[in-house]
Amino acid sequence: MHEQPSRTHDIPTQVKNPDLVDRRRRQIVEAAAKLFIAQGFHKTTTRQIARAAGFSIGSLYEYVTSKEDVLYLVCEFIHTEVARGVAGAMQRTTGGKEVLVEVIREYFLVCHRMSDFILLIYQETRSLPGVWRKRVLENELRITGVLVEVLAGLVASGDLPSMNNEKLELVAHNISVLGHMWTFRRWYLARHYSIDDYIRVQTDFIIGMIARQV
Amino acid sequence: MHEQPSRTHDIPTQVKNPDLVDRRRRQIVEAAAKLFIAQGFHKTTTRQIARAAGFSIGSLYEYVTSKEDVLYLVCEFIHTEVARGVAGAMQRTTGGKEVLVEVIREYFLVCHRMSDFILLIYQETRSLPGVWRKRVLENELRITGVLVEVLAGLVASGDLPSMNNEKLELVAHNISVLGHMWTFRRWYLARHYSIDDYIRVQTDFIIGMIARQV
DNA sequence: ATTATCTATAGATCTATAGATAATGC
DNA sequence: ATTATCTATAGATCTATAGATAATGC
Secondary structure (H helix, E strand, C coil): CCCEECCCCCCCCCCCCCCCCCCHHHHHHHHHHHHHHCCCCCCCCCHHHHHHHHHCHHHHHHHHHCHHHHHHHHHHHHHHHHHHHHHHHHHHEEEECCHHHHHHHHHHHHHHHHHHHHHHHHHHHCCHHHHHHHHHHHHHHEEEEHHHHHHHHHHHHHHHCCHHHHHHHHHHHHHHHHHHHHHHHHHCCCCCCCHHHHHHHHHHHHHHHHCCCC | CCCCCCCCCCECCCCHHHHHHHHHHHHHHHHHHHHHHHHHCCCCHHHHHHHHHCHHHHHHHHHCCCHHHHHEEEEEEEEEEHHHHHHHHHHHHCCCCCCHHHHHHHHHHHHHHHHHHHHHHHHHHHCCCHHHHHHHHHHHHEEEEEEEHHHHHHHHHHCCCCCCCHHHHHHHHHHHHHHHHHHHHHHCCCCCCHHHHHHHHHHHHHHHHHHHCC
């Protein structure tokens, strides 16, 4: 009998029951994410992952084929979470002229809440095999894409000065990275700013950045 | 007889001749940096480092006490290089009103040249033991400090609108990170921009960011 | 004699799997 | 009978060191 891919991922498994696969993999991801954040990918052993997930090392390997599979599952989970966070944030914005301010605020708050996850992506993406690393980067792009759309909408409605697509995308990347900056420079920033202060000041900067482009 | 620290670092060595220590450690750093960039810290073995440096595994351990020592030496080397690059860039600026534009340009070019190194710092700093990680972060801060001084100078001379110290430092961090962004989003940016284009557009954005703060 | 280097390997992992056992459903 | 899980371990590392050897300087 052939190996049967789970519905949600492309990782082969020996286990037939797809619901069980999903459930167990959720356990694996939850346990592994915590361990990777605390110790890093390489210092975490497959045994630790299995134990933290609540089953044996043998069972772990029924649901993944390698340790790297686990890392990929974790990265995918993180992006899903971040994307969900961003989508939720977009819905919460009330619309109108202040949309950009609200979007920045909500996006930065997502970065704040998911600080550890985002940091993990920055640090461990390289440990993934090529194809999967590419997919992680595409996910990154998808999240930036949400920001691009918001900006494009504001340009269309005349609330932002028009600019060409490339510049618009770069602004989106800048916003995205300034959000991440809160995670990877927190050791410095948190000494001077609360997240609210940080958002306020950076929002001013970002607005200035765009306003000037006439 | 006691272990004797080398002149340049705090890492103990069994070897008495300080010049030799410096020379061998330079070999180690050069070899290890290449390997870490290509394979990552954890996938590189001490044997590979020794071989690439041109001596045996036994000798390697005369100059360092652990694999992590090697990583620290590499990180320190990278910061020295980047700091040197930035310092050189500062000297090359001609002064006057356009200083900021030039400084941004030179700094971004340093990031461009040292792309691989900077990426390595982002990815492997966490693998360092606590004390050294802290030192790496201090070095990071020192480099940002150079930008702070340039900005402060421009504010003092009236070429930039005055702003409080905290904002000024945040601008410096933003510039610093937007430089790094070229290294860790290169997979995307290089599809749309040459480094010169990137510098041009980001410079406009940064100027806008500051100009607006009156 | 002292310093630097090398070879050989101890000791400690860690990933992944084979084969045995338990649980489930016909 | 089939599916899921567990235990035990093969096999493959890898770091760090001990002890032997070579080179240098008195």
